Amino acid sequence: MYQATYQLLLIILPLITIPIVSNALGVRGIGIYNYVNSIITYFTLVAALGLANYGIREIASVREDKQLLSRKFSELLQFNVIVAFFVAIVFILFVLLIKRYQIYFLISGLAIIACMFDISWFFAGIEDFKVVTLSNLIIKIISFFLIVFFVNSAADLFKYFLIQAVSLVLSNLVMFFFLKGKTHLSKVTLKQSFSHFKPAVNYFYGNLAISLYTTMSKTFLGLIVSVSVVGLYSNSMQLLTMIVTIITTLDTVLLPRLTYLFESNKIAKMISVIEQTFHIQLFLSIPAMFGLVAINNKLIPWFFGKSFLYLTYTVPVLAPLVIIIPLGTSIMRQYLMPKNEIGKFNFSVFVGAGIGVAANLLLIPIFKIWGAIIASLLSEIAVAYLRLRYLFMETSFSFYKRRIAGYFFSGIVMSLIICFLTYNFPPTITTTLIQVFIGILVYGTLTSFLKINPLINIIRSVFRK
Template identity: 75%
Template sequence: MKKIFKNFLYQATYQLLLIILPFVTIPIVSNALGVKGIGIYNYVNSIITYFTLVAGLGLANYGIREIASVRENKNLLNKKFSELLQFNIIISLFVTAFFVFFVLVLSRYQVYFLIAGLSIIACVFDISWFFAGIEDFKVVTLSNFAIKLISLFLIVVFVNSTDDLFKYLFIQAASSVISNVLMFLFLKGKVKLVKVTLGEVFSHFKPAVNYFYGNVAITLYTTLSKTFLGLMVSVAIVGLYSNSIQLTSIVVVIITTLDTVLMPRLTYLFESNNFAKMISVIEQTFHVQLFFSIPAMCGLIAINNKLIPWFFGKSFSYLTYTVPALAPLVVIIPLGTSVMRQYLMPKNEFRKFNFSVYVGAIIGVTTNLMLIPIFKIWGAVIASLLAEVAVTYLRLRYLFSETSFTFSKKKIAGYVFSGIVMGVAIYTLTAKMPSVAMTTLIQIILGGIIYCILTLFLRVNPLIQIFKDVFKK
């Protein structure tokens, strides 16, 4: 448990940086680029995502599982790493070549696509799956931490007007390349390249594709909305929708940190036939997750009207309508992600994982096509909610039907009650305060204090027992 807690701290520190940075960069970028600039950025990146998806070919999850399964055997670890690295390089280079051809025949936003295309090259050097597989999160955290800080500095200095969109694209894409290259410096002593055959390299194609199918489906119901909005409505609407989703995503990222840390550990427990311990860990972490996600949802609804004006700028004022509607995703997405990373992936249940995202993709694509032409941004909002609910429902059903896993109704009721009271309290107490950063900070601190006091009073705060376990001699 101590190692898990230590890895969680590394990941949480980095994810905390990912949360803090947007509070600096988003106001700068949103005010500098405006609704249209943000729209073009997200439209271009929505299409770039399809290429990086193919370039990664499922290694983000498959690679972690493969490395975790052989981490105790040095020879097998060297062999597995060599196979996966070469497999990744070949696929990524092939996709990069195809992307160049794609851009040459594309006329709209061609320069932006070429700059953003560096993100595809970054996939060639991505070995984060290896460090996650051996549960060494320190390396990934520190290298990414340094690059993010440098990126922040460059954004603050160089992104000042609508003409700086290409600079923003370059900073973001180049950061991905440099961050991935840096990780190779930390491989010494952990693994080494050994000679493997081409047949052994491509033996990973079929199982990786099984994970890839699911990632394609996820992209269809999470990213396609931006593409459809850009094609059917306008890039300005893409900007509004993207920033609405981004605000919920900021919260989701920190909540799902624990999943990344636990996936290799749960894989190891499953491979060791310690299934009872595996379910016990899952039950504990799910309730910790809900302890954070439920008040996060309530808090987001309560503070968004004070947050959005200073955070995104006056041109994004419409987000005060869309963000509360999307706030439930803060609870829904982490739950579905947790079942996937903590249960389905360690058990190699990619068929069930794929089925859930296939359903989500069908619902997402269908509702987007039907609703966006009529309801525009609200069509995309409804599609996102329906798709994510369907995915999470199916995954939870697998977990309930196959294991002894149960939710504690008492704890969840306590979280919901405390979250609602907290939300009403901070909304009422800060109603007359101005829409500035200090108000948001006061709301967050005040909300945190109220929520912690209420959950302690109701005896549903899980952090007390966790700290006792961590610091127990």
């Protein structure tokens, strides 16, 4: 619930800031921000070196032993600081060599410092999501008000970069105040710290490959086409990412729990949990896809501004990713990571990266933004397919086909009713809220009537207790 609350905040705050920022900075400003950060991502990937997932698993595996927990935390923290420090030096040399957007690169480089002090993996490993949620919550709210008050025009792009970068550093530093009573620093050698290098690099390979097929599109568009097109593509993906984030909340919470079940050899229980969460996610992602297509025309004009109207064409084509990405992510976090199946994880993302990079290089020069969109779809489909194949081959997992068919039927009917009832409505926030209300009402009613609504069972089980 803590994690869900935080992820919900990540949805609510952008609902306010995105219209402000998009209208203030325009297509070019948004494009510059995303282009710069697409390159910064490569540095932060090396600085973090796979600790986001590897660290959670390592901490979760020793959380019952306070002495081991302290040593493991100290080893990982020291390792993280040293790696991030050397990456920061390389980044400074990079900034000195480039001339275009140099000041923006320098400000965004604070993200590398943020990686140096990121210990969210520790709290996730001991399943203390309260700390991560509250620390991020405070910083997010502060940065939210700063954006609302200080980002008012294209001239405020510098301020926007600064607010985002500083808030990232502060949100990580704040977590150190909550370590008391949970663990402490132990004296560890460099050899002990760097014993994590090889396994962390295995996770890093996968994260690098993921970046190649998720971030490379922005980099290529900025280099080959223009930063304005980067702005259009980025906001198209951001809309989808907002929805995917809330749908995949369960994955982050369940990684340490499923790791614990696997280490305890409770495989049947592990698969049972995965089946339940998968179908809850599909219950949410399928109507989200159809709903996004239905409200798209009324949402884009007021949400992003008139300069982003082209998104009414791009978003519906990208909408299937609302289903595809959570599927692939869930298998990675709920099955492959708890089992430490890094080879299979890496293979899936390498295939996705290969397809993504090749498609971007071949298609962007010809089809521009549509080349990047096709590349994104192809790479995400490939990743999800390979991971599903692993799950089916190695476990007794199965999809409830009747239930999923019911979700699709209910989602289609819901979208048709939304379009019919709001066809002549103006593109305003009120219209969007009405459309969302209609969608929830229709979809909830249909799935309940078909007896495929998992929320009904959850509510019943709560009341039984």
